[in-house]
Amino acid sequence: DVKVTQSSRYLVKRTGEKVFLECVQDMDHENMFWYRQDPGLGLRLIYFSYDVKMKEKGDIPEGYSVSREKKERFSLILESASTNQTSMYLCASSPRTGRVGDNEQFFGPGTRLTVL
Amino acid sequence: GEDVEQSLFLSVREGDSSVINCTYTDSSSTYLYWYKQEPGAGLQLLTYIFSNMDMKQDQRLTVLLNKKDKHLSLRIADTQTGDSAIYFCAERKGGYQKVTFGTGTKLQVIP
16 A cells, blocks of 8 residues: 655644654655645645655745655755744655656645644 | 636535536646545545546546636535545646645535
């Protein structure tokens, strides 16, 4: 059974703290994504990676950075957490092929981050 | 630009049909998806359609695509309480790995 796991389901941090969100997939997928989900705004792409050590900015990269040192792991880093980064964070992975069925994104269960 | 819009909320009675609508602005989108998010979970792919198709049926699900109006809809026949979830439409351009998701529609099924 394919799986995307995220390190925490719930996380509470203080303003100014450095926060690491980890995501691991066991499907040998090339692509990995970090989204944040906010009511009324849907999913917004923060960063994605299409290969080890490769990263590209999504629609809302400000205040975030990422790391992909191994194919199965994609980390999202909040350098200095702020209250407006309180959100649900979703990680996803997908294979890199030309066929649409194989471009299905597989999602983790999400991490609900609260920044106080 | 790439914007994918959906109405935020839909309420239907159990056994009725549900129709969830989506509009997108990027006419070069080649693949369109519907994802379902159950409470406390990540998203799961329900179905998808190529932009050269008008319709796709998969058991209780029917996807309609009006490419001229950039309008996508998902019809769920005989809606059940287990269909209560948030439904996201999404678009992708051929050759690109990135997918743009809509704002999501929360479907409430009333017993």
